[in-house]
Amino acid sequence: MSEKMNVESFNLDHTKVKAPYVRLAGVKKGMHGDEIYKYDVRFKQPNKAHMEMPALHSxxxxxxxxxxxxxxxxxxxSPMGCQTGFYVSMINHDDYEDFLRILEETLKDVLIQDEVPxxxxxxxxxxxxxxxxxAKELAREFLAKRANWSQVFA
Incomplete structure (x- = not known):
């Protein structure tokens, strides 16, 4: 992988990451000053495990x-096509720790749901x-590793 590619995740060495993790994958600035923060929320270890489609979908x-x-x-x-995680995009929200809080609270909410919206x-x-x-099992597994979310590389 010598030449830089247009897609940020194609430039990430997937053999060096250690899921689960949450990393800021990029920031895009709009012409009027808005900023989109794109997070890589990785549930499964790339090329070793994946989420089954019905659970991922739910x-x-x-x-x-x-x-x-x-x-x-x-x-x-947005779910990743490789079925290892999601991209979450936030507008004008540059607080990584607060994003982790939002993600944690969301996944805790998943655990108490009676149906898929x-x-x-x-x-x-x-x-x-x-x-x-x-979906609940995926959320439980991810929440159980909450202390590791900020550690992207092994």
Missing amino acids: LEHLMAELSRNHSDKVVDI ACNEMQCGFAASHSLEG
Whole structure:
């Protein structure tokens, strides 16, 4: 990997990271001064483990809905295609420790849910692919390693 690529995560050496972790992956400044902070929220060790799609899908729905109860700065929560984590984008919110708090509170909320929000054919593009229990297990595993979230590299 000698030449720098356009996609930030393609320049990250995935063999050197140690999941779970949360890292600031980039900041984009808008033409009117707004800033988008993109976080790499890595649940699984790249190339060693991954989240099963129904659990990942449900966790995405849950985090997308519940995170907004803790901050109006959440722009988007996007699952990674490699199924190892999520990208979370925040607008004008440069406080890493507060982001960790928002993430922690959101995942604690996941643990007490009785249903996956918008888990129906009208509101979801693949409503048959969900697992509330799988999402809760992912949240439990990630929360159990809370002390390690800021340590990205082994």
